[in-house]
Amino acid sequence: MRIGILGTGVLAVGLGAAWTRVGHEVLVGGRSPDKTAAAAVRMGGSARAVTPADAVTGRHAVLVAVSWRGLPDILRAAGAADGSLTGTPLIDPTNAVEHGVGELLTADGRAAAEHVAGWAPGAQVVKAFHLFPADQWNEGRRPVTVVLAGDHENALGIAAALVRDVGAQPVVLGGLSRARQLEEVAGFVIGLAFSGVDPNSALPRVPATRN
Numbered sequence: 001m002r003i004g005i006l007g008t009g010v011l012a013v014g015l016g017a018a019w020t021r022v023g024h025e026v027l028v029g030g031r032s033p034d035k036t037a038a039a040a041v042r043m044g045g046s047a048r049a050v051t052p053a054d055a056v057t058g059r060h061a062v063l064v065a066v067s068w069r070g071l072p073d074i075l076r077a078a079g080a081a082d083g084s085l086t087g088t089p090l091i092d093p094t095n096a097v098e099h100g101v102g103e104l105l106t107a108d109g110r111a112a113a114e115h116v117a118g119w120a121p122g123a124q125v126v127k128a129f130h131l132f133p134a135d136q137w138n139e140g141r142r143p144v145t146v147v148l149a150g151d152h153e154n155a156l157g158i159a160a161a162l163v164r165d166v167g168a169q170p171v172v173l174g175g176l177s178r179a180r181q182l183e184e185v186a187g188f189v190i191g192l193a194f195s196g197v198d199p200n201s202a203l204p205r206v207p208a209t210r211n
């Protein structure tokens with residue numbers, strides 16, 4: 001697959017490296033050319049540093065992995081407002097939460113993913129990859145389940161394939177309106193973990209059932 005990654009930080013490099021390992025072609029675009037070049041080197045494989053606009057052109061999927069406050073800037077730099085992401089699956093792993101506290105920072109009660117959809121008109125936004133730390137995508141980790149939310153079947157299918165490619169099991173919770181719930185789960189986990197409580201101890205061990 002041809003993948004674009006916006007962002008040059010820990011998660012961008014973690015997922016970019018995992019996807020290049022399985023043979024995907026990754027273009028990475030960030031606001032700093034030096035950091036973008038360094039990120040491409042850390043991803044390895046065929047990863048190349050380009051501008052944000054080039055990173056979203058002709059891609060089967062784009063991951064936007066920048067901090068919540070940087071999202072409008074990077075999407076603007078990628079030409080999202082002019083439709084550069086229209087029709088493209090856009091994976092949003094953002095945790096728009098206060099560091100160490102977990103409270104959601106989106107001002108109007110909407111999910112970060114819904115804001116991303118507003119900043120990138122026509123993009124097929126999928127919430128994914130926000131719940132696990134980036135080192136989960138290193139080789140040899142125990143398999144986990146990555147829960148997705150999105151409104152577009154095609155984009156959900158592509159995101160699910162990219163989840164499988166990093167050794168995890170994809171599950172679709174529902175449409176993008178469920179993204180807020182997924183983001184609150186991250187806030188819950190972060191809030192407990194940073195206050196010294198194992199989040200797993202605060203969840204019931206409910207057996208899986210089918211309707």
Ligand SMILES: NC(=O)c1ccc[n+]([C@@H]2O[C@H](COP(=O)([O-])OP(=O)(O)OC[C@H]3O[C@@H](n4cnc5c(N)ncnc54)[C@H](OP(=O)(O)O)[C@@H]3O)[C@@H](O)[C@H]2O)c1
Nearest residue numbers: 007008009010011031065066067070073094095130133134
């Ligand atoms: N790290 C994780 O384990 C993890 C796990 C799940 C989800 N996430 C989410 O993934 C996203 C990235 O996290 P991270 O840990 O990779 O962060 P990070 O290592 O701190 O990197 C942040 C990235 O955002 C960019 N950025 C910040 N402000 C910007 C702006 N105004 N314009 C353009 N780019 C800007 C930074 O660019 P510069 O370097 O040029 O400042 C950098 O590329 C966040 O939303 C985070 O909540 C992270």
